[in-house]
Amino acid sequence: MGRLDGKVAIVTGAAPREPGVGNGSAMAILMAREGAKVLLVNRSTERAEKLAADIAADGGEASVFAGDVTNTDDVAAMGQAVMDRYGRLDILCNNVGIGAGGGANRVEDVTDETWDRLVDVNLTTAMKCSRVAVPLMRDSGGGGSIINISSIAGALGLTGGPGAAAYAATKAATHGLTLSTAADYAAEGIRCNCIVIGSVATPMVAAAGAEYRQRRIDMVPMQTEGTGWDIGWAAVYLASEEARWVTGLILPIDGGLCALRAWPR
Numbered sequence: 001m002g003r004l005d006g007k008v009a010i011v012t013g014a015a016p017r018e019p020g021v022g023n024g025s026a027m028a029i030l031m032a033r034e035g036a037k038v039l040l041v042n043r044s045t046e047r048a049e050k051l052a053a054d055i056a057a058d059g060g061e062a063s064v065f066a067g068d069v070t071n072t073d074d075v076a077a078m079g080q081a082v083m084d085r086y087g088r089l090d091i092l093c094n095n096v097g098i099g100a101g102g103g104a105n106r107v108e109d110v111t112d113e114t115w116d117r118l119v120d121v122n123l124t125t126a127m128k129c130s131r132v133a134v135p136l137m138r139d140s141g142g143g144g145s146i147i148n149i150s151s152i153a154g155a156l157g158l159t160g161g162p163g164a165a166a167y168a169a170t171k172a173a174t175h176g177l178t179l180s181t182a183a184d185y186a187a188e189g190i191r192c193n194c195i196v197i198g199s200v201a202t203p204m205v206a207a208a209g210a211e212y213r214q215r216r217i218d219m220v221p222m223q224t225e226g227t228g229w230d231i232g233w234a235a236v237y238l239a240s241e242e243a244r245w246v247t248g249l250i251l252p253i254d255g256g257l258c259a260l261r262a263w264p265r
Contacts, residue, residue, distance in 0.1 A: 003241075007035070008086040009039070011027050011028045011040060012041040013042065014042055020202070021229070026227070027231065029051075030232040031235070032055045032062055034236055038060070038063075039064075069129055078132065088136075090140060090239075094126035094146070094147065099118075126148050142189070144191070145191050149195055152258060154175060191246065193247060198257050200225065200253075219257060220257050221255060224255060226255060238251070
């Protein structure tokens with residue numbers, strides 16, 4: 001039996017913008033391999049359909065919902081779609097996120113537009129999707145697992161990265177959202193945890209070039225890059241019954257970087 005047999009999952013931002021395996025696609029693929037039925041939520045239908053086909057070829061089950069989770073109506077429609085197709089919801093992976101791009105680094109450089117956009121995409125989407133998911137998990141009768149995706153930027157800050165102040169603020173706020181959600185719904189068996197991602201070689205990072213990737217590796221105590229699969233397996237654990245007593249966890253997957261930089265204990 002798979003670790004997620006009988007469960008239904010939503011993964012937002014499931015298909016990467018560039019070729020390769022991103023965090024969202026790895027989560028979706030591994031959850032499907034472990035027996036979950038997965039709703040792939042993406043703005044791009046084409047990329048998500050390819051991911052669904054790959055999952056089907058691998059023996060799993062997935063379908064596509066095309067929508068923008070910054071839009072409240074689209075999020076409501078996403079919840080309706082998962083119930084119409086699968087009749088329940090057990091797992092939500094809030095994986096949507098963006099960086100600022102451009103040259104905005106320090107707080108004095110951040111424009112209102114950049115700030116509002118990052119808050120909307122990186123933080124508000126997690127709230128909106130969780131707001132829809134919690135009643136569906138409750139009605140499904142088996143508790144649930146919400147998995148938020150953060151970054152070491154939210155735990156340690158960044159220096160010299162584009163949009164670091166705004167990006168780091170949204171990721172740190174995701175930790176607070178995780179802890180509050182975990183506390184509010186623990187008695188109902190709905191768990192909420194957060195994966196803090198370190199220097200992972202996603203398709204988006206690969207496009208930044210070898211020099212940038214090497215700088216990221218040099219920061220990591222283990223002196224290697226992570227992959228989307230490392231994030232995917234962590235999500236499988238947090239979604240499974242193996243983690244039935246785990247909620248409010250802020251889990252770094254980072255090759256030891258947070259441990260080196262005085263992670264709060």
